[in-house]
Amino acid sequence: MNWQEIFATRMDRMQASEIRELLKLLDQPDIISFAGGIPDPALFPVQAFQEAMTDALSPAQSSAALQYSVSEGFGPLRDWIVDEMAALGVPCTRDNILITSGSQQALDYLGKLMLSPNDTALIGWPTYLGALGAFNAYEPHYDRLIPRGNRSAEDYAKTAKDNGGRVKFAYASVDFANPTGETLDRAARENILDLADTLDIAVIEDSAYQSLRFDGDPIPPMLALEIARKGSINECRTLYCGSFSKTLAPGLRVGWICGAEPVISRLVLMKQAADLHSSTLNQMAINSVARSVFTDHTANLRRVYRLRRDAMLTALKEHMPDGVEWTKPEGGMFVWVTLPKDMDGAALLRHALETQKLAFVPGQAFFADRSGANTLRLAYSLADEAQINEGMKRLGAAIRDLA
Structure with missing residues (x-):
């Protein structure tokens, strides 16, 4: 065959x-x-996870831990993420959070949601290899995202049209990026938001390393900067991808997307069609460990x-x-x-x-x-x-x- x-x-x-x-x-x-x-x-x-798993599998919680669950994710974990996002300048609710199987699944879902063949994704040059792997399946063209340059939105749009589609999103790993280790300063983040508004496209903000700052002052996430402009997360085009893989443990495969409710609701449908929901047991363990030792x-x-x-x-x-x-x-x-x-x-x-x-x-x-x-x-x-x-x-x- x-x-x-x-x-x-x-x-x-x-x-x-x-x-x-x-x-x-x-x-x-x-x-x-x-x-x-x-x-x-x-x-x-390890010890915190051992205790969390034991607790999740106790008679009081094992039925929930081992049963099917809601596609949006474990409620208490989403509440913890809501508090963390608020601390970053992103006021939101549980309805703005979708739990994914690591941020890699988040990138795959967002590519699937927005890219048709021959559409264009604006990316760094270089960029995260996993993002290329996630987006490649949806047959896009790539164009170089230049947050500090003078390339016009009209030129981006024309190039995408000549390639048979339109620009759909700008993707950026903003803090200590994989692979370069570089961080986008505030001006560069604002420039990306300006470009996205002009092109009327989404922004995918990959923040897997956000908690691992050693030096310098923290820079607000692009989603926080956009909320400051527009007043509400539900008016924003930025989709924040977070992960516990670089902070607590990658093997449990727990990440999240934070964004406007209309986008999250469509992603929930995608989650239902793909794997129903992320592991409830793993989410319960992450929630317990995050609350106790994060x-x-x-x-x-x-x-x-x-x-x-x-x-x-x-x-x-x-x-x-x-x-x-x-x-x-x-x-x-x-x-x-x-x-x-x-x-x-x-x-x-x-x-x-x-x-x-x-x-x-x-x-x-x-x-x-x-x-x-x-x-x-x-x-x-x-x-x-x-x-x-x-x-x-x-x-x-x-x-x-x-x-």
């Missing part, structure tokens, strides 16, 4: 994640890996990851040859490295694995047009300070070899 003739055309746009393949290297003890942008499991609040736990994460960020920046300064540049993130998990123009990150990875037992992610995977060959992403969340210094020493040696 020729399955290829039966597959939908969208499957041609769906490729294996280069990062997921690289994660397999973590099982090799002789590899120093900066490839996986994942939290350190040694920092998971503030102290995220403070500890910031302390540990800040030390690792500092170690990486120090080691890069010490070991990188001339011609190599890197970002200096104020939080999150990533540093973005730009190599000399004639150097290929994928070739460097092959050489580094063979000669230095070192892994990272070549940057080309994060560009919709597969440019950026001379870039790479380093994740410091899993390595201690000694491993980071040794890893940057090996990276510098591998770069010198190819140079």
Whole structure:
């Protein structure tokens, strides 16, 4: 049987994640890996989750924990998120929150909700690889979102029309972005909102790392800035995607979308058709752990990851040859490295694995047009300070070899 003739055309746009393949290297003890942008499991609040699961499976709660539930999500958890969003300057109600299976499902749903084939999504250059994976299935074109540039809304609209569709949304990872570690300043966020108003499009605000700020003053989410303009979340076009994966635990797959009720109500229908609802047991556990340890736990994460960020920046300064540049993130998990123009990150990875037992992610995977060959992403969340210094020493040696 020729399955290829039966597959939908969208499957041609769906490729294996280069990062997921690289994660397999973590099982090799002789590899120093900066490839996986994942939290350190040694920092998971295991005891709190053990207690929360035991409580959820107690006679008083087990029926609810193991039963079908509402598609919108576990009510007390949505209430906790409402309070957290209010603290960020986003007053909302439970009806503005949909629980998803991680923020990755949120991105998939939003792509499915808005993109028809040949529509255009405005994205960063580079951007989060998971967003490209989520949106690719709906066969869009991509255009470069330039929040600080002088490109006009009319030019964006004309380019999208020439490609056979219209611009549907702007997607931005706003705080300590994956992959660059960079943060959009307030002016850039306001510019995106201005562009979205002119084009009459949605804004998808990916805030998976919002709680992991080490330095500098917090910047209001775009959704908060838009509410300040328009008075109510239900008048806003920004859809905020949050996650517990980078703060509490990724394995439970709990994230959320916060946005205007008319959008949430349509997403609920999508959730019903896809998987009915996210795991109630997992949501109950997340709710319990968030209420008991979130503030102290995220403070500890910031302390540990800040030390690792500092170690990486120090080691890069010490070991990188001339011609190599890197970002200096104020939080999150990533540093973005730009190599000399004639150097290929994928070739460097092959050489580094063979000669230095070192892994990272070549940057080309994060560009919709597969440019950026001379870039790479380093994740410091899993390595201690000694491993980071040794890893940057090996990276510098591998770069010198190819140079």
